[in-house]
Amino acid sequence: MNVTDKKDSSASSGAREYLTFRLDKEEYGIDILKVQEIRGYEPPTRIAHAPEFIKGVVNLRGTIVPIVDMRIKFNCAHAEYDNFTVVIILNLRERVVGVVVDSVSDVMELASEHIQAAPDIESAIDSTCIYGLGSVNDRMLILLDIEKLMSSVEMGLVSAGE
Amino acid sequence: MADIHQESSGGADFDLSQFYQIFFEEAGENLDQMEQILLDLDLESAQDEELNGIFRCAHSIKGGAATFGFADVAELTHHMESLLDKLRRHEITPVPQMVDVLLESADASRVLLARHQAGSQDEAPSYASLVRRISELASGEAPSAPEPTPSAVSTSPAPVSQPAVVVAAPGSPVLTGQRQLLVRIGPLERVESADAIKELFRDISGLGIIADEAIDDASMRAFRVDTSSSDEDLLDLFAFHVAKEQVSITALTSPALAPASAAAQVDGDSTYGFFQDAPGLPGQISKSQTVAGHSPTSPEPNKPLSPKTPDAKAGTQPQMESATIRVAVSKVDQLINLVGELVITQAMLAQNSQDLDTAVYQQLLAGLADLDRNTRDLQESVMSIRMIPMSIVFSRFPRMLRDLANKLGKKVDLVTLGEATELDKGLVEKITDPLTHLVRNSGDHGIEMPADRLAKGKPEHGTITLSASHQGGSIVIEVKDDGRGLSREKILRKAHERGIEISEHATDAEVWQLIFAPGFSTADVVTDVSGRGVGLDVVKRNIAALNGTVEVDSSEGYGMRVSVRLPLTLAIMDGMSVGVEDEVYILPLSSVVESFQVKDEEVSTVAQGSRLVKVRDEYMPVIAMEKIFQVPRNGSDRSSTIMVVVEADGSRVALLVDELLGQHQVVVKNLESNYRKVPNVSGATILGDGRVALILDTGSLVRRARH
Numbered sequence: 001m002n003v004t005d006k007k008d009s010s011a012s013s014g015a016r017e018y019l020t021f022r023l024d025k026e027e028y029g030i031d032i033l034k035v036q037e038i039r040g041y042e043p044p045t046r047i048a049h050a051p052e053f054i055k056g057v058v059n060l061r062g063t064i065v066p067i068v069d070m071r072i073k074f075n076c077a078h079a080e081y082d083n084f085t086v087v088i089i090l091n092l093r094e095r096v097v098g099v100v101v102d103s104v105s106d107v108m109e110l111a112s113e114h115i116q117a118a119p120d121i122e123s124a125i126d127s128t129c130i131y132g133l134g135s136v137n138d139r140m141l142i143l144l145d146i147e148k149l150m151s152s153v154e155m156g157l158v159s160a161g162e
Numbered sequence: 163m164a165d166i167h168q169e170s171s172g173g174a175d176f177d178l179s180q181f182y183q184i185f186f187e188e189a190g191e192n193l194d195q196m197e198q199i200l201l202d203l204d205l206e207s208a209q210d211e212e213l214n215g216i217f218r219c220a221h222s223i224k225g226g227a228a229t230f231g232f233a234d235v236a237e238l239t240h241h242m243e244s245l246l247d248k249l250r251r252h253e254i255t256p257v258p259q260m261v262d263v264l265l266e267s268a269d270a271s272r273v274l275l276a277r278h279q280a281g282s283q284d285e286a287p288s289y290a291s292l293v294r295r296i297s298e299l300a301s302g303e304a305p306s307a308p309e310p311t312p313s314a315v316s317t318s319p320a321p322v323s324q325p326a327v328v329v330a331a332p333g334s335p336v337l338t339g340q341r342q343l344l345v346r347i348g349p350l351e352r353v354e355s356a357d358a359i360k361e362l363f364r365d366i367s368g369l370g371i372i373a374d375e376a377i378d379d380a381s382m383r384a385f386r387v388d389t390s391s392s393d394e395d396l397l398d399l400f401a402f403h404v405a406k407e408q409v410s411i412t413a414l415t416s417p418a419l420a421p422a423s424a425a426a427q428v429d430g431d432s433t434y435g436f437f438q439d440a441p442g443l444p445g446q447i448s449k450s451q452t453v454a455g456h457s458p459t460s461p462e463p464n465k466p467l468s469p470k471t472p473d474a475k476a477g478t479q480p481q482m483e484s485a486t487i488r489v490a491v492s493k494v495d496q497l498i499n500l501v502g503e504l505v506i507t508q509a510m511l512a513q514n515s516q517d518l519d520t521a522v523y524q525q526l527l528a529g530l531a532d533l534d535r536n537t538r539d540l541q542e543s544v545m546s547i548r549m550i551p552m553s554i555v556f557s558r559f560p561r562m563l564r565d566l567a568n569k570l571g572k573k574v575d576l577v578t579l580g581e582a583t584e585l586d587k588g589l590v591e592k593i594t595d596p597l598t599h600l601v602r603n604s605g606d607h608g609i610e611m612p613a614d615r616l617a618k619g620k621p622e623h624g625t626i627t628l629s630a631s632h633q634g635g636s637i638v639i640e641v642k643d644d645g646r647g648l649s650r651e652k653i654l655r656k657a658h659e660r661g662i663e664i665s666e667h668a669t670d671a672e673v674w675q676l677i678f679a680p681g682f683s684t685a686d687v688v689t690d691v692s693g694r695g696v697g698l699d700v701v702k703r704n705i706a707a708l709n710g711t712v713e714v715d716s717s718e719g720y721g722m723r724v725s726v727r728l729p730l731t732l733a734i735m736d737g738m739s740v741g742v743e744d745e746v747y748i749l750p751l752s753s754v755v756e757s758f759q760v761k762d763e764e765v766s767t768v769a770q771g772s773r774l775v776k777v778r779d780e781y782m783p784v785i786a787m788e789k790i791f792q793v794p795r796n797g798s799d800r801s802s803t804i805m806v807v808v809e810a811d812g813s814r815v816a817l818l819v820d821e822l823l824g825q826h827q828v829v830v831k832n833l834e835s836n837y838r839k840v841p842n843v844s845g846a847t848i849l850g851d852g853r854v855a856l857i858l859d860t861g862s863l864v865r866r867a868r869h
Contacts, residue, residue, distance in 0.1 A: 062499030
C-alpha cells in the first residue's frame with residue numbers, strides 16, 4: 001500500500017537535518033530532532049561553584065533549565081550577551097538544557113556521503129563528541145554529538161559519581 | 163487488655179470507609195484491566211505476561227475483598243484465581259470458554275461490588291453456577307470443553323451480553339452441556355462446500371457429532387449436531403467454509419439453553435420461524451438474546467457491546483458510582499506548571515500596574531485585584547490535588563498497634579500529632595511501609611511489659627507518639643516511645659560480636675546508627691513481630707531512596723525517638739527571601755528563628771577562621787552568604803549587615819545577608835531533574851518576576867558550620 005511512500009523516503013534515507021549555529025567564526029551543526037526551541041538570552045540565576053561555562057538556571061515555563069554557554073566552553077574569544085544572543089533549548093534523553101550560541105543560521109539537510117569522519121584533532125572538547133565534518137558549499141560544518149557532549153562529565157551537568 | 167486511644171488534633175475517627183472507596187476504585191480498575199487483557203487475548207499464543215497480568219488483577223481484587231470482608235467477591239475471585247493460576251502454569255490449555263466464563267465472572271464481581279458499595283441489603287445475585295463452571299474448567303474434566311478452535315475466534319462476542327443472563331437466570335448452564343441443534347446451510351451455489359463442515363467435526367475432537375438431515379431444497383444442506391459448543395463458536399468455525407449469513411442454527415433440545423443461542427439471521431424473515439420450534443421460550447428474551455451473526459468481511463469487536471439487553475432486573479442493579487476521578491499524575495503536574503506560569507504572569511501585571519493612577523485606572527486595578535485573588539485560589543486548589551494529609555497514613559496504626567499490644571500483652575497508647583500536615587501523594591505511598599516498621603519496632607522492643615513499667619515507676623500504659631511537621635523545607639515524621647530506649651553498652655557489645663568496628667568513644671548518634679546495619683538486632687528473643695534484625699536496614703534504605711534521612715535519639719530507660727526527614731519533592735513551602743547583592747535566595751520560613759542587624763564588632767573570630775556571634779548568651783557560628791555562594795560584589799559598596807538565625811537538626815547558625823526581602827509561598831522545584839545536586843541548596847523556585855531563586859538547604863548549612 002505504502003510502496004510509493006517508502007520509495008520516496010528511502011531515497012533520502014541517511015540524510016538528516018541539522019540546525020547550524022555559529023560560535024565566533026566556526027559553524028556547528030546539531031541534530032534538529034534534539035532541538036526543542038530557540039529563545040532569546042535572558043540572564044539566568046547564577047549557581048555557586050558551577051564551572052564558568054554554566055551560566056546558571058532559568059525558568060522555562062515552570063521547568064528549571066540549566067544554561068551552558070558554548071562559547072566559553074569552546075574557548076571563543078568573545079562571549080558577549082546582546083539582543084542577538086540565542087539560546088537553543090535542547091531536549092535530550094534525560095534532561096532539558098539550554099545552550100548559548102552567537103547566532104543560529106540555518107537548518108540543513110546533509111546526506112551521509114557529505115559527512116566525513118572528524119580527524120583526530122586537539123580541541124576544547126572531547127573529539128569523540130564530534131560526529132563528523134560536513135561540507136556545504138565549501139563551508140565546513142562541525143557536526144556535534146550534542147547528546148554525548150551534554151552528558152559527558154566534563155560538562156558538569158551530571159555529578160561525577162552518576 | 164490493650165487500650166488504645168487516638169488523641170488526634172483533628173479528632174478524626176478511624177474511618178474504614180475511606181479505604182472502601184479506594185478499594186472499590188482499584189477493584190474497578192483491576193476488573194477493567196482484566197477485561198481488556200481477556201478481550202485481547204489470543205488463545206493460540208497466549209503470552210505468559212498476559213496470563214500473569216490477568217492473574218494479578220484477580221489476585222488483587224481477592225486480597226482487597228477479603229480484607230474488607232466482602233466474602234462473596236473474595237470467593238468468586240478466588241475461583242477465578244485458581245483457574246488463572248493453572249493457566250499461567252500451563253497446566254491446562256486456554257479455551258474460549260475460559261475467556262467467556264472469566265469475563266462473566268468479572269461482570270458478576272462488578273455487580274457484587276456495586277452491591278457492597280451501595281450498601282444494598284437486597285439478595286445478592288447468585289454466582290454459584292459461575293463458580294461451578296470455573297471449577298469444571300480448572301479441573302480440565304469438563305466433558306464439554308472443546309479443543310482450542312483453529313482460529314482466533316470468539317473472544318469478543320457474547321461475554322458482554324451474557325452477564326445479564328447470569329443475573330437474570332442464576333444457575334442455568336449456559337454454555338456447557340450437550341445440546342442438539344439443527345443446522346441449515348444454504349442456499350449455496352456449490353452445495354458441496356457445506357459438506358466440508360462435516361470434516362470439521364471429524365477433525366476437531368470434542369466438538370461433537372454431526373449427522374445429515376433430510377431437506378427438500380436442493381441448494382441447501384441440513385445437519386443434526388450434538389455439541390456443547392456455543393452457537394458463536396460453531397458459526398465462527400463454519401465461516402471457514404460457508405458465509406455466516408447462510409448458516410442458521412436452531413436448538414432441537416434443551417430449551418433452557420436457548421438464551422445463549424445465536425441465529426445467524428441477516429434475512430430475518432426466513433429464519434424467524436425457527437424460534438417457534440423452541441417451546442417455552444419467552445419470545446422477548448429470545449429476541450433480545452439473539453446475537454446477529456456478524457459479517458465475516460467486517461469483524462467489529464465493539465459491535466457486541468451495543469445491543470444492550472433490556473433487562474428489567476439490570477435496571478435496578480446498583481451502579482458502580484465513584485465520587486472521585488483518577489487522573490494521571492503527569493496531567494496534574496502539567497496543570498501545576500501552567501498555574502505556576504499564570505501566577506508569574508499575574509505577579510508581573512501587578513508589578514507593572516503599581517504606578518498607575520488609581521483614579522484613572524480604577525476598573526483595571528479592580529480587575530487586577532480580582533485576578534490576584536483568583537490566581538492564588540486557583541494555585542492553592544491545584545496544589546492541593548497532589549497533596550494528601552498524613553492522617554491517611556496515621557489512621558492505619560491504631561488498629562495495628564492494638565493487635566500488636568494484644569499479642570504481646572502490653573498496654574500501649576497511641577498519640578498522633580500533626581495529621582493535617584500535607585505530603586505529596588507519591589511520598590505518602592512510599593513512607594507507609596517504613597513507618598509501619600518503626601511503629602511495630604517501638605511496640606515490640608521499646609515499650610516494656612506493664613509490670614516492668616510499674617516497677618520502673620513509669621505509668622502502666624506505654625505511649626507511642628506519631629507526629630508529622632514541616633521543618634526547614636522537609637517533612638519530619640517522628641516515631642517516639644517512652645519505653646526502655648537503646649542501650650549503648652548492648653549495642654556496642656553486639657557490634658563487637660559482629661565484628662563491626664566502632665570506637666568506644668563514638669558519639670551516641672554514631673552508636674545509634676548501628677541499629678540500621680543489616681542483620682543487627684539487640685533483641686534477646688526473636689519474635690514473629692520483630693527481632694530478626696531484618697527491617698531497620700530496609701527502613702533506612704527505603705527512606706534514603708526518597709532522599710530522606712533517619713535519625714535516632716535515645717536515652718536508656720526513657721525511650722527513643724526516630725525522626726524520618728523527607729524532602730518535599732512537590733510542596734508549597736513558606737519561604738523567606740533574602741537578598742545578597744542582587745541575588746535572591748529563599749530560606750524555609752519554618753527554620754528561620756529570628757533576624758537582627760549586626761555591627762562588625764559583635765562578630766568575633768576563633769582561630770582566624772570561624773566567626774561567631776553572640777545571640778542572647780549563645781555563641782553561634784556565622785555563615786556569610788556571599789562567601790558560601792561566591793556572590794560577586796563587582797565593587798558595589800553594599801555589605802551584609804543582617805543576621806538571620808536559622809535552626810536545623812537542633813542546632814542554630816546565623817546567616818549573614820544583605821537584606822530581607824519578604825516572605826511568600828514558594829513552589830519547590832527540583833533542580834536535579836535537568837541539572838545536578840548543588841551543595842547547600844535543596845531546590846529552586848520561581849519568583850514573581852519569572853526569575854529562578856535557589857532554596858537553601860538549612861540542614862546542610864548547619865552541618866557545615868558545626869563540623
